[in-house]
Amino acid sequence: MKLKFPLIAAFAAMLALTACGGGGSDDNKPVVSSPATLTKTDITVGTGAEAITGKRVTTQYVLWLYDDKAANFKGKELEKGELPAYVIGSGRVIPGYDQGVIGMKVGGKRTVLIPSNQAYGPAGNGPIPGNSGLVYEITLTKVE
Incomplete structure (x- = not known):
């Protein structure tokens, strides 16, 4: 009979802990944030042909999720x-990428911060959560 109270107390404590949600962590979830406007920053200004609407361009890129707390806003790569x-303005890429390439010259390298409404919006796409901003580092390699 003396064991009844400690057993009940232990059961109540265990029940309270499981009701808390188990102490799981959302550390693996990407940070969802977005810049307010599209921003273009040239790292290297090219000297070749200029990318304008209607021209066919080839680019190299690195893509990160935008994270307003990360260095240079570069979250998860x-x-x-x-x-x-692709042809600029043809709709083959997200609007923010198109806008980010316009005005570059071959050999140029640019960082483009893209708000979610010029990326994939509320739906997201694959590993990109909805309402996420993006950071692209784009190198323009060819204009035709």
Whole structure:
């Protein structure tokens, strides 16, 4: 009979802890934030042909999720590579990427902060959560 109270107390404590949600962490969830406006910052100004609407361009890029608490706003790196040639303004890329390339010259390198409404919006896309801003580092390699 003397054991009844400690057993009840232990059971109540265990029940209270499980009701707290188990102490899980959301550390693996990406930070969802977005810049207010599209921002272009040239790292290297190119000297070749200029990218304008209607021209076919080839670019290399690195893509990060925008994180307003990270250095240079570069959160989690998502991918890098070369984008197949496309015509600026054709709708083949997100609007923010198109806008980010316009005005660059071949050989130029630029960082572009893209708000979510010029990226994938509330729906997101694959590893990009909805309402996420993006950071692209773009190198313009060819204009035709």
